[in-house]
Amino acid sequence: MSWFAVLLGVPLVAAVWLAVDAHPYRSARINIVAAAISLLASLELALQVLDAGRITVWNNWFFMDAFNVFLVALTAFVATTTAIFSGPYMRHEMDNGKIDAKRLRLYHAMSQLFVFGMFLGQTSNNLAIIWLSLEIATLATVLLVSLYRTPGSIAAAWKYLIICGVGISLALFGTAMLYFASSDVLGHGDAALTWTLLYDAADKLDPTVMSLAFVFLMVGYGTKVGLAPMHTWLPSAHAEGPTPVSAVLSGLLLNLALYSLVRCKMLVDVSTGSHLAGNLMMGFGLLSLLVAGFSLHKQQDIKRMFSFSSIEHMALMTFTFGIGTPVANFAAMLHMTTHSLVKSAIFFTVGHAAQSMGTQVMASIRGLINHQPGIGWGLLIGTCAIAGFPPFGVFTSEFLIFSAALQSYPWTVSVLLLGLLIAVAGLFRFVPDMAYGKAPEHAKLVHANMLPVYIHFSLALLLGISIPGFLSGWYHQAAALIAGGGL
């Protein structure tokens, strides 16, 4: 209980503090400390949940079960390493005159507000608050995407704001419909939006209304997950914002959106007793996978290219959650973890690469290994990891995804395989050229902070070689929970 207060309170207090505190170096340190404290709190809470199953906090307003506590821990971890990474990175941006002290202050405050939004959404027991927290996280990141105030970044942030704004209002419409169905059963009031109560009474909810509600929730939250055809905001937002923002967008925000969708799916599944929600998710997943794979080949900007890879992986997770068997859920959660770890590490590396070459255009990035071996190898290893090469964790999770698909919907395997191969081909079309060869004259040495990258890669490697017992037990619990096994 008290740890929970720490988890939610620290980012909020830190956000306010950082909004007032103008000292750039101290702010970077406060940012790290705040994230580290939430990480500690999240691990403590995770242990509690592992022991006790579901815990509810503060009059049932918040709850934690195996599914969300795992995401909270992941969020806190990536937020911490991002804070460590962003210190020297943002200082470099400031020294180069891309931002001033005022914007840096905005950056730090909004980062913590974003983390607060993430925790709020992942632990809230109220569907309206989950919706609200996604909106908080979105608004915070909109301001971050436009941080550089270049024409490109403002256009990207506007697109992000408008498309996600509309998307998220559709999700609110879906939530209102859901409330329309649930207030018949649970009465008028907060109870009818409380997830745990809804889940217990889900079989009494009207299936027609719930199906219609899910269509809106799917499109609404799907926009935030980055599913095609609503994905257009994602690549520009990733490309134009500062690198730490791209890392948390890919690694964390998309997860929260998918999490909200899966929570709603769990309700709809019980209510309708059919596989409608799962089918929708599988359809959107497969479509997005193909769209992302093909789009990846056409990119010129390195961050855009990797953001299409994020769409591809989110599509894969959406598809896998759509299958809905315990194996599939296990695979999807493992994939969520490995993707968050590897993709944020890749964005860290890409950020350094872009700083040392002075550009994000892939055709002008050459000879990274010669120039700064740490960055070059980081990029190459990261690409192998995200492409799903063994022994990294992405291989394990993709292998599991394939087995789950083969078990329930064998025909989808061909589409999955095609999509993945196209995407991998895209990655290797660009990355080796950037890693090998001779570095251009104007390349400069940057103070690269590769520690977070190596931590992420080692964890991804560990997950690939052998998943620690407590972690797999945890995934098993969550997988059974999502599949409707209860606790």
Add this chain to the structure above:
Amino acid sequence: MSTELLQQIITMGAALMLLISFALLSQKRMLSLLHWFALQGIVLAAVTALVGYTSDNTELYVSAAITLLLKGMLLPWVLWKIIRQMHVHREVEPLVNMPVTMLIAAALVVFSYQVTLPIEHLSHLITRNTIAVAMANVLLGMLMMITRKKAITQVVGFLAIENSLFFAGVGATYGMPLVAELGVAFDVLIASVVFGLFFYQIRDTFESLDLNKMEK
């Protein structure tokens, strides 16, 4: 509590909301667009208060008051200030011409009724038209956002969608719980501040609020 009266209020509210959505779509001048937008906020607040009165739900009074202040007065006023300051009050410039827009709009309304047909009759609440109209309004708001190229018109479209969602909540369920309502109101407020910030950033960077210029 009079069910008959409640039903009439909600039905009338639904009709007015739909009418205003069409009016918003057909406006050619920025100022009249804002007038209609303000009217939408006021109608929304009135319907909310009346539903609150007839269904004895005091929470709805709070919602109504917030709606009136925020959507009926504050937001239109702020937008009006912005267009005056930026000298963009002249024309709306639709991408698709009016008659076609209106035909698409009518088709969207029919579509909404078609989609919501299976659920209307099973409600214990009186929601004959509410959900269909709310959905139609959301779609019309989207249509407005798609067919206009000024940043401000897009924002008005966005806020009109929020209004329709709010109406869906009030009409179909006698209002979402207060937490949800307050959250949404807060969100609209913050979003508007962010929108306002962006107007200035966009204008300073592109020297216009015309979104076509941003596509480069």
